[in-house]
Amino acid sequence: MVVVRVAERARLPWVPAWAVFEHYLVGLRRTWRAGVFSSFLLPVLTVVGFGVGVGGYIDQGVGGVRYLDWLVPGLIASTALQVTVADSTWPVFSNFQWVKTYFAQSASPLRVGDIVLGHLAFVLFRVLTTIAAFLLVTGLFGALRSPWAVATLPVVALLGLAVAAPVFAYAAWVSTDNFLAMLFRFAIIPMTLFAGVFFPVESLPDALRWLAYATPLWHAVDLCRAATLGVAPQWSIAGHLLYLAAWAGVGWPLALRAFRRKLVV
Template sequence: MPSIASAPSPALRELAYWLFRYRRTWRGTVVISIANPLLFLTAIGLGLGRLVDDGGHLHGLTYLQFIVPGLLAAAVMQTTYVEAAGPVFTSARAGGNYRAAAATPLRPADILHGHLLFMLVRVALTAVVFTAVGVGFGAVDPVRAPLVVLAALLIGCAFAPPVAAWAVTVTRPQLLTTMLRFVIMPMFMFSGTFFAVEQMPVWLRRVVECTPLWHGVELCRTLSTGTARPVPTVVHLLYLGALAAAGLVLARRNYRRALHR
């Protein structure tokens, strides 16, 4: 870690702190990253998938090929929320490590950027492991796997800054659970992860198509299956990229206000 800690970029020093903490917990998170996709793919992709496949394919895909990219996108969203909500909220409170870092030459933007880099490290680990398991099950083409991982990283970039921008302003921990229950989980269930959104009523489908997870699911799925078309792909990329940029601007402002009090 010394090479990072002594690096000229202040953000990398903040990243070094989070990596140092991660050295104590990485075993548990790696087990979860491997166990979750294995359980989901075995129970839903292979078990339920046999029943779905008996009735035909989804757009020419098996259910396993259909569900793996969706589960990857949803797993990245959940990982990002877990890493960006609770840790940011705790760190910004009195006695939190953000307060200690703010007392050093680190600026609020440096603290934010370093923590965001760590979140993307966690997203990358989740994406690589999940995609590798998908390749092992024959659900993801090995040639397209790197593109799927890059799409998953973009999803992490789209979620991490907005969640961090919100979490640094939260004053009651109950709000973190409320957000998980009423925003994150509904997106997980209804953004095309488990079934095609074409089956929904038109009005509900239009709502779903405005959510970032739907764009992430569609991007991962089309890249994974080789069905990506130029215009929809560009729309997904612009949507997720714009959300990441707007979230970063908002997060920089909120961190400055929260850590300069």
Template sequence: MAEQDPRTPLPPVAPTRAAPPASVPAQRYPQPLWPRNLRNWTMVWYRNFMVWKKLAVPSMIGNLADPMIYLFGLGLGLGMLVGHVSGVSYIAFLAAGTTASSVMMSASFEAMYSAFSRMHVQRTWEAIMHAPLTLGDVVLGEIAWAASKAVLSGTAIMLVAGVLGYAHWSGMLPALAVIALAGLAFAGLATIVTALAPSYDFFMFYQTLAMTPMLLLSGVFFPLEQLPSAVQAAAKALPLAHAVALIRPLLLGWPLQGAWLHVAVLAAYALAALLVSLMLLRRRLLR
């Protein structure tokens, strides 16, 4: 058989088509649902911090204006009529309660309005989850960020109260730990509301039906013992009542009673809210 001349061009070869890949069910977000590890969520926290840092001053003023108005408006005004409550001046009594209520307000508003904007309007969560992060990383980072803002707000109220002589400096460090735990609990509860919210208007239901009753029934403005026994029993199931029961004795130098019970209730709220919000957000974002 004669060998082919190497200078002779080879005949064209018809292009072959690769076999189409087997169909794979589309997954919109990375799996698993839970946080991938103990550090990925910090990237979400850091991203929110970098955005907040650009508007830190007006944000802090907005978070502090409402509790400061309560503290000085009611504290000085009603203090002239009430005098002393439980052995301390009314404004000192109110300062400790306002510290706890500011934690609830700051954590809730951040986990509702700001988180809803990032999730639904700006679709920032969807963009983040194209990186090697799970939905659990994003939710945990958002809750931790909302709790961080609550710590900032509560710390500012404590410092003002301490400078004016309405709080003991020695109790502020353990109170800071309580503020962080309460911030996680309130941020988790607000994240549940965010998972259910179709629009910003939905948050008014939570503010009116949950936050306002907690503010009025948890001992922020007056001793819880003055309420009827049935109302006291209902109030003791609210997370704000347990936060007040821990923060007020620490700031006023009173002995703590049932501290482990209050801590356990706040921790249970924080953990249960995280789990429920994860399940609700998975159903919302993957449907």
């Protein structure tokens, strides 16, 4: 482990988080071709399988809206969630436990906040580029009913920050990657199934409905659905945004504390 004293760190020149973000961009430059195909293939298969396939068995749609059009915004938010968690779990864990990238960065003039912020920025970049591709594909299928669909981009960015920050803290805190698999099994998959992506949460029992409301995903789903359909959300826009911002506000200091615990002695 690299030992860095706080007093010594204060005398080092400041290097912005952009340097960390650029580090991940350099790595992405070598691998982006493999991800481009899946970025477009995933929404195509999902739209065809769920929207066209399953939607063909639903005569009335949902709330008078064609099932494909109702489903797409939920898929936008859930895809953003999955990309966020995938890029915030094993990459963060491996940077501590396996490849030791964070320790190398902390040995430079970078501060802990720069390391966390730069990596978070890259995760948000991945979310935005993935969802931009998703919007393009679903738009070609005629599943975006409103020009306000572009508003889903800042929504998924806020969702990404709300989820990535606490997951960064979790991935930095756990001692084995078995806990990362548990996060997917007991949090991400149930959240995706019951947070209004595939069916309205109003059809759930009261207890499960309020659990869905407590998840950050449901708030993003409601905002994305309002944007793509051109209707008002079920809850207030300000309430949704404040709730997601609260998750990010709590997750950021937790991530900083978890990173400092391992990087600063």
